[in-house]
Amino acid sequence: MLDPQLLRQNTESVAAQLLHRGYTLDVEQFTSLESRRRELQSDVEALQAKRNTVSREIGAAKSRGEDPQSIMDSVADLGERIKAGQAELTEVQDALHAIQADIPNLAHESVPEGPDEEHNVEVRRWGTPREFDFEPRDHVDVGEALGMMDYEAAAKLSGARFVTMQDGIARLHRALAQFMLDLHVREHGYTETYVPFLVLPEILFGTGQLPKFDDDQFSTRDDPPYYLVPTAEVPLTNLVANSIVEADQLPMLRVAHTPCFRREAGSYGRDTRGMIRQHQFEKVELVHISHPDHSYEELERLTANAETVLQRLELPYRVITLCTGDMGFGAAKTYDIEVWVPSQKQYREISSCSNCEAFQARRMKARFRNPDTGRPEPLHTLNGSGVAVGRALVAILENCQNADGSVTVPEVLRPYMGGDIVISR
RNA sequence: GGAGAGAUGGCCGAGCGGCUGAAGGCGCGCCCCUGCUAAGGGCGUAUACGUUGAUAGCGUAUCGAGGGUUCGAAUCCCUCUCUCUCCGCCA
Numbered sequence: 001m002l003d004p005q006l007l008r009q010n011t012e013s014v015a016a017q018l019l020h021r022g023y024t025l026d027v028e029q030f031t032s033l034e035s036r037r038r039e040l041q042s043d044v045e046a047l048q049a050k051r052n053t054v055s056r057e058i059g060a061a062k063s064r065g066e067d068p069q070s071i072m073d074s075v076a077d078l079g080e081r082i083k084a085g086q087a088e089l090t091e092v093q094d095a096l097h098a099i100q101a102d103i104p105n106l107a108h109e110s111v112p113e114g115p116d117e118e119h120n121v122e123v124r125r126w127g128t129p130r131e132f133d134f135e136p137r138d139h140v141d142v143g144e145a146l147g148m149m150d151y152e153a154a155a156k157l158s159g160a161r162f163v164t165m166q167d168g169i170a171r172l173h174r175a176l177a178q179f180m181l182d183l184h185v186r187e188h189g190y191t192e193t194y195v196p197f198l199v200l201p202e203i204l205f206g207t208g209q210l211p212k213f214d215d216d217q218f219s220t221r222d223d224p225p226y227y228l229v230p231t232a233e234v235p236l237t238n239l240v241a242n243s244i245v246e247a248d249q250l251p252m253l254r255v256a257h258t259p260c261f262r263r264e265a266g267s268y269g270r271d272t273r274g275m276i277r278q279h280q281f282e283k284v285e286l287v288h289i290s291h292p293d294h295s296y297e298e299l300e301r302l303t304a305n306a307e308t309v310l311q312r313l314e315l316p317y318r319v320i321t322l323c324t325g326d327m328g329f330g331a332a333k334t335y336d337i338e339v340w341v342p343s344q345k346q347y348r349e350i351s352s353c354s355n356c357e358a359f360q361a362r363r364m365k366a367r368f369r370n371p372d373t374g375r376p377e378p379l380h381t382l383n384g385s386g387v388a389v390g391r392a393l394v395a396i397l398e399n400c401q402n403a404d405g406s407v408t409v410p411e412v413l414r415p416y417m418g419g420d421i422v423i424s425r
Numbered sequence: 426g427g428a429g430a431g432a433u434g435g436c437c438g439a440g441c442g443g444c445u446g447a448a449g450g451c452g453c454g455c456c457c458c459u460g461c462u463a464a465g466g467g468c469g470u471a472u473a474c475g476u477u478g479a480u481a482g483c484g485u486a487u488c489g490a491g492g493g494u495u496c497g498a499a500u501c502c503c504u505c506u507c508u509c510u511c512c513g514c515c516a
Contacts, residue, residue: 037477041474041475041485042475042476042484042485044485045474045475045484045485045486046484046485047484048484048485049484049485051496051497052484052485052497054496054497055443055496055497056443056444056497057496058443058496058497059442059443059496060443060444062443063443065443071496071497073496074496075496076496078496079495079496193484244435244471244472313475374480375470375480375481376472
């Protein structure tokens with residue numbers, strides 16, 4: 001949610017900025033609803049004030065032993081008028097909330113302007129893609145040749161976009177998650193956190209997945225439904241929902257390893273082969289709860305922490321800044337980290353690090369007490385993958401494969417693999 | 426799943442349908458006093474929205490959530506949610 005004051009007072013300029021994100025705000029409609037709201041609200045409040053005054057008079061008259069009947073008659077219809085006014089006000093407010101809940105965040109001034117991913121800007125590269133003296137296979141071929149990855153078996157169980165793994169690759173997958181978790185906890189100062197994988201609808205609202213992106217979510221048939229988390233960003237960030245955090249608690253750094261569930265609606269035909277895009281995958285997620293004045297420093301730190309994972313794994317990557325048109329709904333600024341995928345001869349997203357500023361905080365009523373003013377103010381929330389486990393596995397299988405079909409285990413993972421150096425048949 | 430108890434401000438804890446946004450205590454903040462320490466005294470201490478130049482004042486709302494009764498509800502009625510205890514089941 002945008003700052004309601006800002007939206008109200010600068011509707012035109014906000015609308016202009018939203019256009020860069022490909023969002024058209026109906027200024028006319030918003031403005032008229034807003035003035036209607038203002039009118040109704042002051043009417044209703046005036047009636048309520050009158051009711052309160054008169055009720056007090058009745059009480060006073062009674063305690064003096066007087067008959068309050070004449071006073072009561074004079075306000076006989078007040079209750080009905082208030083109720084009618086409130087009903088109308090609620091209707092207008094609901095309409096306004098629906099509009100506000102649908103508007104994406106505004107981009108930070110440092111974000112490049114552009115309609116699509118063509119306009120993203122590369123920030124830096126790390127490592128050099130390896131020169132193969134044989135034709136590198138993709139991760140599917142590597143995994144299947146090893147007999148440790150089975151897409152058909154998964155399809156039998158769950159249909160498309162799932163995988164089963166076994167033996168060395170299953171252990172490598174687990175080792176990756178453990179390594180990342182340990183790195184962030186031991187070296188980057190995060191608090192390891194275990195969270196529910198099923199959450200309530202209002203939790204998805206808080207981080208911005210609902211109501212707009214319901215189609216992307218899996219949910220249960222309970223009433224209200226539970227939603228399967230699409231990312232640990234959802235439960236981790238909502239840890240501060242509906243609360244006022246003391247300033248000295250900031251920044252809060254949280255890390256969680258969870259499965260993630262996504263319908264991938266609208267991505268039919270994209271990345272249908274292999275583990276790149278699945279309905280279920282694992283991710284180690286980083287969340288920072290930050291003081292507003294420091295959230296951009298935190299974004300740099302969070303991104304650097306995610307990059308460290310790839311550096312330790314010795315996987316080449318680059319960092320790009322997403323342009324206005326390519327950013328997610330809640331983000332004010334996003335760095336994507338892309339890892340080198342030899343079979344595709346390109347960099348593919350393995351982490352997305354965003355500063356959502358106060359956008360999510362307003363939706364979930366997450367505030368901190370500002371020592372300068374003594375008042376509660378929205379805090380800033382950031383999140384980033386640190387990193388996607390499935391895609392990291394893809395990158396290792398492809399980048400670290402050998403001519404004989406085996407895979408060399410990155411050094412930092414060997415302690416997690418019982419000392420194994422190579423995965424082979 | 427069955428039976429019972431409960432949900433009030435940062436915490437504890439009062440609260441006869443009317444002057445209670447809410448007694449009292451604790452904690453916290455500022456000030457005073459006491460030559461240190463301990464003790465003592467005074468004042469203050471929720472959030473949102475509206476109005477406004479204003480974090481002043483005023484108005485409105487909020488005592489788990491929603492609905493109802495009433496001129497008026499933290500107080501009465503209904504529904505739901507959550508927490509706790511006991512039983513059952515269970516990774």
